[in-house]
Amino acid sequence: MEHTLPPLPYAKDALAPHISAETLEFHYGKHHQAYVTNLNNLIKGTEYENLDLEAIIKKAPAGGVFNNAAQIWNHTFFWSSLKPNGGGEPTGALADAIKAKWGSFDDFKKAFSASAAGNFGSGWTWLVKKADGSVDIVNTTGAGCPLTTADKPLLTLDVWEHAYYIDYRNRRPDFIATFLASLANWEFAAKNFA
Amino acid sequence: MQAAIPLRPFVRRSLLAALFAGLMPAAALAQFSLPPLPYAPSALEPHVDTATMEIHHGRHHKAYVDNLNAQAKNIPELAGMSLEAIQGQISKYPVAVRNNGGGHYNHDFFWTIMAPADQAGQPSAALETAIARDFGSMDEMKKRFNEAALTRFGSGWAWLIVTPEKKLAITSTPNQDNPLMDLPEIQRGTPVLGLDVWEHAYYLKYQNKRADYATNWWNVVNWKEVSRRYDAALK
Numbered sequence: 001m002e003h004t005l006p007p008l009p010y011a012k013d014a015l016a017p018h019i020s021a022e023t024l025e026f027h028y029g030k031h032h033q034a035y036v037t038n039l040n041n042l043i044k045g046t047e048y049e050n051l052d053l054e055a056i057i058k059k060a061p062a063g064g065v066f067n068n069a070a071q072i073w074n075h076t077f078f079w080s081s082l083k084p085n086g087g088g089e090p091t092g093a094l095a096d097a098i099k100a101k102w103g104s105f106d107d108f109k110k111a112f113s114a115s116a117a118g119n120f121g122s123g124w125t126w127l128v129k130k131a132d133g134s135v136d137i138v139n140t141t142g143a144g145c146p147l148t149t150a151d152k153p154l155l156t157l158d159v160w161e162h163a164y165y166i167d168y169r170n171r172r173p174d175f176i177a178t179f180l181a182s183l184a185n186w187e188f189a190a191k192n193f194a
Numbered sequence: 195m196q197a198a199i200p201l202r203p204f205v206r207r208s209l210l211a212a213l214f215a216g217l218m219p220a221a222a223l224a225q226f227s228l229p230p231l232p233y234a235p236s237a238l239e240p241h242v243d244t245a246t247m248e249i250h251h252g253r254h255h256k257a258y259v260d261n262l263n264a265q266a267k268n269i270p271e272l273a274g275m276s277l278e279a280i281q282g283q284i285s286k287y288p289v290a291v292r293n294n295g296g297g298h299y300n301h302d303f304f305w306t307i308m309a310p311a312d313q314a315g316q317p318s319a320a321l322e323t324a325i326a327r328d329f330g331s332m333d334e335m336k337k338r339f340n341e342a343a344l345t346r347f348g349s350g351w352a353w354l355i356v357t358p359e360k361k362l363a364i365t366s367t368p369n370q371d372n373p374l375m376d377l378p379e380i381q382r383g384t385p386v387l388g389l390d391v392w393e394h395a396y397y398l399k400y401q402n403k404r405a406d407y408a409t410n411w412w413n414v415v416n417w418k419e420v421s422r423r424y425d426a427a428l429k
Binding site: 026030031034067120121122123141142143160161162165166169170 | 249253254257289293347348349350368369370392393394397398401402
């Protein structure tokens with residue numbers, strides 16, 4: 001099947017000034033699109049040709065097919081993890097699970113920030129639901145994606161430099177703080193947790 | 195993140211005692227420092243832009259130096275070792291030394307193997323002969339080097355190395371690893387040329403177009419320095 005670039009759930013300038021329209025022009029329009037184009041080229045005539053995206057991610061060994069498929073999925077999940085006027089705190093069962101794990105939402109934010117800042121090189125920082133129903137923070141490298149594990153992803157932050165270099169240069173910690181303060185989509189995370 | 199290594203007071207005391215007794219030069223305890231760029235930040239324009247050079251050297255490279263110094267506070271033996279020697283024993287140390295010691299070595303190396311385009315020079319006869327011997331031609335070497343640079347997924351480096359058998363070879367490493375490191379997944383050798391393909395090395399000018407960066411970068415390769423490093427690696 002031909003994979004396609006899913007639409008952004010908001011306009012390219014909707015996250016400004018925290019993430020600029022210019023960043024989304026490249027990040028969505030070029031990087032995300034390139035993973036789609038690459039995957040379609042790579043799977044032609046292979047055993048992956050008729051699989052949906054999640055099936056490819058779960059089946060493909062480390063390499064080009066996995067990297068491009070997982071990066072399509074990760075980016076789509078990332079766009080939904082952001083929203084204009086986001087940030088704040090979750091409520092309900094997800095808030096309770098976060099408090100059970102870290103003690104307070106502030107302590108969760110510290111743990112998430114440290115994890116994202118310490119994810120050396122290119123990768124992703126995830127809030128996940130474990131098989132036992134508790135929540136945790138997980139770093140993945142490159143295209144690493146929780147779909148290959150028993151964890152259910154709830155929310156993610158892209159910490160590849162292309163996610164923030166135009167707006168924040170080397171200041172990844174500022175990007176992380178802005179994500180938590182102004183962009184994180186907790187309704188999306190709560191829906192995934194339910 | 196790396197857990198702090200507990201201080202071993204006896205090591206520190208013996209180092210200090212040796213210093214005070216005049217047995218060890220003070221320089222041996224010197225911390226790592228950020229080397230100045232060997233040219234102006236604008237000198238590699240238009241192939242590598244000024245803003246990138248300023249941030250890459252003044253922020254990214256400096257952070258590796260600062261973080262390595264923080265590690266050396268807890269692991270005093272690092273301060274007495276050359277940067278190359280640390281790479282060669284990197285498997286002994288915490289991952290923060292690998293990341294930041296590698297980051298310091300790689301960038302220190304990177305600045306020296308670039309030069310303004312009008313001073314880039316030519317490979318020495320010996321290096322040219324070796325390239326023809328091991329790759330067929332300069333064009334073929336560049337092609338394979340750029341393939342390594344483009345297929346390194348995520349952050350890392352592409353390298354031209356002199357192998358232990360004294361042949362030239364092309365390899366790539368993830369993140370801030372390099373061919374000097376004693377790690378099982380690394381093809382080891384002495385680097386003579388290296389290209390930083392972390393996005394911070396090219397994003398302000400080239401954005402997603404790593405291939406354009408890798409192509410244009412050949413204009414600012416310092417062949418005099420690469421040739422010098424090749425000769426040194428043969429010895």
